[in-house]
Amino acid sequence: MIPFNQLAILTPYADLFLGTSEKLVTSFSEVPLFAGKKLSGSLKATNPYPDQCCFVMQGHVENRRIWYLYRFAANCCRRVFFAWFARKPLNFVSEASKVSDKRFRLPETERIPMNNAQKPIGVFDSGVGGLTVVRALMQRLPHENIVYFGDTARVPYGVKSRNTIECFSEQIVRFLLEQNVKALVIACNTIAAVAGQKVRRLAGDVPVLDVIAAGAKAAANTTQNGVIGVIGTSTTVGSNAYARAIAAIAPQHRVVSQACSLLVPLVEEGWLQHEVTRLTVREYLQPILAENIDTLVLGCTHYPLLKPLLAEEAQGVTLVDSAITTAEEVAAVLAERHLLHPATDTPDYRFFVSDIPLRFRAIGERFLNRPMEQLEMISLG
Ligand code: DGL
Numbered sequence: 001m002i003p004f005n006q007l008a009i010l011t012p013y014a015d016l017f018l019g020t021s022e023k024l025v026t027s028f029s030e031v032p033l034f035a036g037k038k039l040s041g042s043l044k045a046t047n048p049y050p051d052q053c054c055f056v057m058q059g060h061v062e063n064r065r066i067w068y069l070y071r072f073a074a075n076c077c078r079r080v081f082f083a084w085f086a087r088k089p090l091n092f093v094s095e096a097s098k099v100s101d102k103r104f105r106l107p108e109t110e111r112i113p114m115n116n117a118q119k120p121i122g123v124f125d126s127g128v129g130g131l132t133v134v135r136a137l138m139q140r141l142p143h144e145n146i147v148y149f150g151d152t153a154r155v156p157y158g159v160k161s162r163n164t165i166e167c168f169s170e171q172i173v174r175f176l177l178e179q180n181v182k183a184l185v186i187a188c189n190t191i192a193a194v195a196g197q198k199v200r201r202l203a204g205d206v207p208v209l210d211v212i213a214a215g216a217k218a219a220a221n222t223t224q225n226g227v228i229g230v231i232g233t234s235t236t237v238g239s240n241a242y243a244r245a246i247a248a249i250a251p252q253h254r255v256v257s258q259a260c261s262l263l264v265p266l267v268e269e270g271w272l273q274h275e276v277t278r279l280t281v282r283e284y285l286q287p288i289l290a291e292n293i294d295t296l297v298l299g300c301t302h303y304p305l306l307k308p309l310l311a312e313e314a315q316g317v318t319l320v321d322s323a324i325t326t327a328e329e330v331a332a333v334l335a336e337r338h339l340l341h342p343a344t345d346t347p348d349y350r351f352f353v354s355d356i357p358l359r360f361r362a363i364g365e366r367f368l369n370r371p372m373e374q375l376e377m378i379s380l381g
Helices: 021-028 038-046 063-076 091-095 131-140 162-178 189-203 211-222 234-239 241-249 263-268 275-289 303-313 322-336 357-368
Strands: 008-011 055-057 081-084 121-125 146-150 183-186 208-210 227-232 254-259 295-299 318-321 349-353 375-377
Touching (some): 121 162, 131 146, 131 322, 131 357, 162 183, 162 189, 183 189, 183 322, 189 208, 189 211, 189 241, 208 211, 211 227, 211 241, 211 295, 211 318, 227 241, 227 275, 234 241, 234 254, 241 254, 254 275, 263 275, 263 303, 275 303, 295 303, 295 322, 357 375
Parallel strands (some): 121 146, 183 208, 227 254, 295 318, 349 375
8 A cells, every 4th residue: 555645646637536545545556657758658548537537656756746747737638636645745736726635536436447467567676687687577578567676775785684685675575565566576686595585475465586596497407417507696695595496496406606796886887898897707707617517597687787798708608597587487477377468558667766866777778778767766664
């Protein structure tokens, strides 16, 4: 349930009925969500009411964004209504002549049935790395709505304690569940390694998939000689999570791991083909290549960005990209539960971060290879 001080509703026509308190939120969580630029393009196609429009925004509301919506609505509609459920109304609302803070009731008969398949997939990581999983999901499941959270204020997780990672993960999961997600994807090996169980407990009936389970399965099926290398953050490697996951599937395989703490900062810096990165990778790979591995798991969601370089430095070794294998697993689980989105709507992608959205945008657009239209900063905890 969305706290009311985080919900704003804008109704361009007077006769849209809004309920109050919990009823309202329940009703409107079923209406397609719009924000920022996407609004004008999507308005006609997805308006759930034939003769009226409503806009719902979830998440922390910024003055700038509300103002944008107001101006848009005032330009194209006869009347503009804002229904506020914020404890403290924003200043411009009281000044704008066309704005009302009236609240209306949505009759029972007008409720739109909840369609679980249309709900978004929630994906999260300590920062930008999980976007490699988002990119794989966009390619594998192009009609799915996605809501992403990257904890950019507190990255890296890879050097933090289990307790801290569990605590941060809980906050993120609660936030994503409030976004009404139909599945959760732990797009961070570090979180999956030490807080996977906690996330599953919190998620209840919502299916949880993670990069380690998917990567371990793919590696076990890929190796020919039974020797698998795993590279990841110190926490992931220290947790032994890959070795345990692979042993559960194929106990005959041998796993050799290497923590590569310097790679995350190098990727975040964008040094994907830099000589410094090459030498660093060479140094890290040397001991595990000496073990005669034929398969190498990229056990950190940042590392797929280094794939070309890793392939050059680990010639003859098959790389397992857990982003791709995770997207495959998500597709399988959604299909099994009849939760695949029907292929009609343009997908909605929303990105939330806990710090500096501008830096995240620059790196994220490189990760995704496309512009990020809906990006918002929120604070957790
Ligand atoms: N992307 C995270 C992972 O997959 C690593 C980044 C971090 O250390 O927070 O483990």
